[in-house]
Amino acid sequence: MASRTRKTPETRRAEITRAAAHLISRHGYNGISLKDVADLVGMSQPGILHYVGSKEGLLSLLVTDIYDVNGTPEEFVQTGLPGSDPTHPRLPAYFDYLVEHNAGRPELTRLYTVLQTEAIAPNHPLHDYFIRRPDSVWEHYSAFPWKLPDGLEWERDMRDYVRMSLEVMDGIQIRLLRKPEIDYVQEWRRFGNLLFPSPTWDDCR
Amino acid sequence: MASRTRKTPETRRAEITRAAAHLISRHGYNGISLKDVADLVGMSQPGILHYVGSKEGLLSLLVTDIYDVNGTPEEFVQTGLPGSDPTHPRLPAYFDYLVEHNAGRPELTRLYTVLQTEAIAPNHPLHDYFIRRPDSVWEHYSAFPWKLPDGLEWERDMRDYVRMSLEVMDGIQIRLLRKPEIDYVQEWRRFGNLLFPSPTWDDCR
DNA sequence: CAACATATCTAATATGCATTAGATATTTAT
DNA sequence: ATAAATATCTAATGCATATTAGATATGTTG
Numbered sequence: 032m033a034s035r036t037r038k039t040p041e042t043r044r045a046e047i048t049r050a051a052a053h054l055i056s057r058h059g060y061n062g063i064s065l066k067d068v069a070d071l072v073g074m075s076q077p078g079i080l081h082y083v084g085s086k087e088g089l090l091s092l093l094v095t096d097i098y099d100v101n102g103t104p105e106e107f108v109q110t111g112l113p114g115s116d117p118t119h120p121r122l123p124a125y126f127d128y129l130v131e132h133n134a135g136r137p138e139l140t141r142l143y144t145v146l147q148t149e150a151i152a153p154n155h156p157l158h159d160y161f162i163r164r165p166d167s168v169w170e171h172y173s174a175f176p177w178k179l180p181d182g183l184e185w186e187r188d189m190r191d192y193v194r195m196s197l198e199v200m201d202g203i204q205i206r207l208l209r210k211p212e213i214d215y216v217q218e219w220r221r222f223g224n225l226l227f228p229s230p231t232w233d234d235c236r
Numbered sequence: 237m238a239s240r241t242r243k244t245p246e247t248r249r250a251e252i253t254r255a256a257a258h259l260i261s262r263h264g265y266n267g268i269s270l271k272d273v274a275d276l277v278g279m280s281q282p283g284i285l286h287y288v289g290s291k292e293g294l295l296s297l298l299v300t301d302i303y304d305v306n307g308t309p310e311e312f313v314q315t316g317l318p319g320s321d322p323t324h325p326r327l328p329a330y331f332d333y334l335v336e337h338n339a340g341r342p343e344l345t346r347l348y349t350v351l352q353t354e355a356i357a358p359n360h361p362l363h364d365y366f367i368r369r370p371d372s373v374w375e376h377y378s379a380f381p382w383k384l385p386d387g388l389e390w391e392r393d394m395r396d397y398v399r400m401s402l403e404v405m406d407g408i409q410i411r412l413l414r415k416p417e418i419d420y421v422q423e424w425r426r427f428g429n430l431l432f433p434s435p436t437w438d439d440c441r
Numbered sequence: 442c443a444a445c446a447t448a449t450c451t452a453a454t455a456t457g458c459a460t461t462a463g464a465t466a467t468t469t470a471t
Numbered sequence: 472a473t474a475a476a477t478a479t480c481t482a483a484t485g486c487a488t489a490t491t492a493g494a495t496a497t498g499t500t501g
Contacts, residue, residue: 037448037497058357061266064488076489078449086489148353151413152263162414194411195426202407206399208356209367221400225430242467242478269458281459283479291459443501450495457488465480471473 040082046072047082048092056142059149060090060156087156090146094157097143102132104175114236119178122189123227123236126196127219133200134215137207144204169193180231196226245287251277252287253297261347264354265295265361292361299362302348307337309380319441324383327394328432328441331401332424338405339420342412349409374398385436401431 038046050071054063065086069076083089107128108117114124133140147164150157172193177185199222207215227236243251255276259268270291274281288294312333313322319329338345352369355362377398382390404427412420432441 035449035496040448043448058359059264059266059354061264062354062357062360065490066488074448075450077451077491080490081448145353145356148350148410148413149264149267151350152267154263155267165411165414191426195423198407198411198423199404200407201410202403202405205353205406205410206370206403208353209370218400218403221396240466240479245478248478270460271458279478280480282461282481285460286478445500446498448495448497450493452492452494454491455489458486459484460486461484462482463480464482465478467476467478469474469476471475 052142102129121235122177130219180235257347307334326440327382335424385440
């Protein structure tokens, strides 16, 4: 019989989210069972439920993780990186930051990509969350005083840029699912150069 | 008791693939049961199995469907469309054709996008199929005498263009999952113009 | 060291599901 | 109209799973 090891709720929760992220980012929410998570953590199925309440509760844990961790503009304007001046932050610089951020968290990025697709099912626990996402992201971004090239205005002109940039990231991330060894940052830069070309954007990148 | 209606195998198979495509393109393979398909078709679970043999057999049916239908370069060079001259086909014109083709089959396109993501799970029935896909697509394309701008060569220069184009399509298709009403063709054109810009590509689009 | 709180387990329950076996109805050909 | 072929069904099987109930062990605090 396995020796019963008891750990603090914090470490256990961390172990569980870690294991769940690993499994779900590969198999999707529908592709795993609580038993799979339990086995990977090294405890029993009800042991997991003690922490997450239900299978859906497991997802909630992950989402808050994703949400907290995802490189936000708030985070960016505090980095002091080029283009991160809080009074005139620059969108291309932020996107570079975002991509580097996600490239450094491949597991969470995988998870996000997998869940985003799985969640188009109307009965998926995260359906509403992901449906709202593009709009809420736009609103979120809109709160920042981005510096734009002369003649371009946020509300009028930047919806396309933002939407296309996020589409590109999604596309690259799909490719990343199959070939994790490809260089996300480098691939993104190719598109960044197309989307924000010289000389228009030279001062705003 | 339901009146037993008997139809020809052809129509039944068509009904089944149609129902399965509808359901799987929304819920994924792991998200549906044979019962769901059976209910939608209006027959019993074993009735479905009579035709598909097993749940995996259902997928095989769909894949051949996807495969046959997907707008290939072969198809394109027979259309007589601008840029489709079989001795000098043009890549941007083909991509436009491909996107229009897929835009006209939204259900199969959804299906493809959903399955592609779900199939990163190593134990997914379509795992190998989708892992091989990028390479086999490249080889497939390589068999055609594409007309390229001066100075560009297929093997040396076009891998990036092809890969990036397909990444963009994947990205747009993810967005399409959530907002089916957006215009795939129009969104693709924005990227096409960036990827194949004037004046370099003027004669080869 | 005693007692409490709780993390973890084993066992049980109920449900959903893919698949199989065998019966029945419907079509088609003679 | 009868018979063969087969499409379709009902019923049964067995497995995986989420969840619950109740027992037990472990850490912590006084």
